[in-house]
Amino acid sequence: MAPELGFPEGSVTARLPAPARFVLGAGILTGFAALGEGLVAWAGWPLPGPVVGMALLWAALGLRVVRLHWLLEAADGLLGVLGLLFVPATVGVIQFLSAGAAWGAWLLVLVAGLLAGAGVAGVVAARLVRPEGGPG
Amino acid sequence: MTWTALTLVAFVLGVLLQARVRSPLLNPTLVATLAVVAALLLTRVPYETYARDVRPLTFLLGPAVVALAVPMYRLRALLARQWRALLVGGLGGTLCAVAVDHALPRVLGVGVDAARALGTAPATSPVALQLAQFTQAPPALAATLAVLSGLLGALLLPGWLSLLGVRHPLARGVAMGSVSHGVGTARAREEGELAGAASSLGMGLAALAVTLVVALLSAGR
16 A cells, blocks of 8 residues: 555655555545535535535645645545445435335336436447547 | 434445345445335325435535545546537537427426426536526425436436447436436446436536536526
8 A cells, every 4th residue: 555655755745654644645635624614604605515515625625725644544545335325325215115105106217217328328429439549 | 313314324324235135226326215215104204204214315415415526637638639529519409409409398287386397307406406596496406307307317328328329438327327327326326437427527517518508598588
């Protein structure tokens, strides 16, 4: 893991023990989630705070305000179990199970929308992808 | 705490099952969801109690979504070279899904509340939830149908894209993210970092596109 992180010469984070580095990364990620939430609430945008936080972190990494090696391990750890974090939301379906007969139509609409949308996106994107020279 | 423990164990069982039986239907999120739903129904515990118990997991979702910026930053050079495919493909796919989700409920005679809730399903559930005040959809139903759309996408889209001959990881990723957001992105990451990064980008674009459509529609009313 560590060589891939590419710690700069004499970097303080390289000297941190791995668990402490994980805490630092988690702190930064949570900070950007809070920043996104705050910005959205302040500006009154109908967007999710964490998605705005994702854009802010991308910008901060690009501007080198935040360095990749500060949070790489925490990000990999959280993203490795991303599917788990959605379970509380998906279980929410239980609240609407008794809506009964309507479910057939709802599922039909959702599946049709998914197949049409992803089909268009996939085929269009595959046609527009520019050939890459060499591997990677 | 019991429900958090059950959710964690059920998810790991889902991961083990998926490793053993290589079927797309054994998505760990789906396996855990079915196990928890069955347990809640058997014990007659209301969803509110469950949701309160698993709040630590829900909290982690915020930082995890922020973390999606990391693979996107690592692949920034590639994503910058391919911006045309990602932007046109992602926006085209989301708008197409929104059009189907608006038109089909009218044809099928779906109830007004559900029809309004279906219209925001291609966006991630927090967006659907916040847009409910503009679409006058029941907020909980809008959020739930959005999450369900993600789960269905994670199950159906990998096979569907293969059937259509879409093989490039960027195209597969952006297709999944543009209609099935977070859960779809979790699934796309299983195909590799490139598909995962394209999917996160597609999810962000979809959030913007659906918000814009709803803003335009409610302005025209």
